[in-house]
Amino acid sequence: MSSNKSVELFTRVIKEKHAVLIQSAHKLLSDIAGDDLATKKNSAELVQSGATALRVLLAQNDVPSWLNNLISQTANFVAGQWKAGDFLPNFISSKQDLERHIWQFDQTSENAFDFDAIFEHYKSGSRLPELFDEIIRILEEIEASDEVDSVSMLKALGKLIATIKKCKNGSYFSLNSAWEFLLSFLKNYMWAELSSLPVVGKMLEALEKTIFRNEC
Structure with a gap:
């Protein structure tokens, strides 16, 4: 994206x-x-x-x-x-x-995206497994989509899902590592490669909303 x-x-x-x-x-x-x-x-x-x-x-x-x-x-x-x-x-x-108030953000800056704050909020409420479960569910839907026909992308998705599943109930270090791996994969590879696909693009929007969502 x-x-x-x-x-x-x-x-x-x-x-x-x-x-x-x-x-x-x-x-x-x-x-x-x-x-x-x-x-x-x-x-x-x-x-x-x-x-x-x-x-x-x-x-x-x-x-x-x-x-x-x-x-x-x-x-x-x-x-x-x-x-x-x-x-x-x-x-x-x-x-x-x-x-x-009118919200305005610098579209050339990533400062508006405080992913770390989202992570810390869910961690402090002991809800990280809940957050990762929802992310895993969406990633598995993308993986199963007929629109994804790239072998390398499917392998990368499988590795990402396996990593999150392995780390989601682990130590703080494991959770942080999984979170950083997820964000890096999304921002640097997945959104750029798949956001143009109609069905997958909608799934990616759902995934991003899940990351930003913060319901108490």
């Missing part, structure tokens, strides 16, 4: 999570005016988790200040450190910035 198409896909994923976060923020603003504290905190937790899920996809220099503010503000409210009267004016300001 070309660099520009990769950035376009990444931006779509970011915009989807951004839209979900806006919806959660709207709900929180409505709920905060009610009397049920549990409902208020549940809504705040949704905003906090949505903002965190969005932030982990971004390189540090791409994280807007309002996103960090939303996370800290909702955390303070959920923890009981802020009452609604303290929380509301700060939240409204951040919510306005959230709604005005």
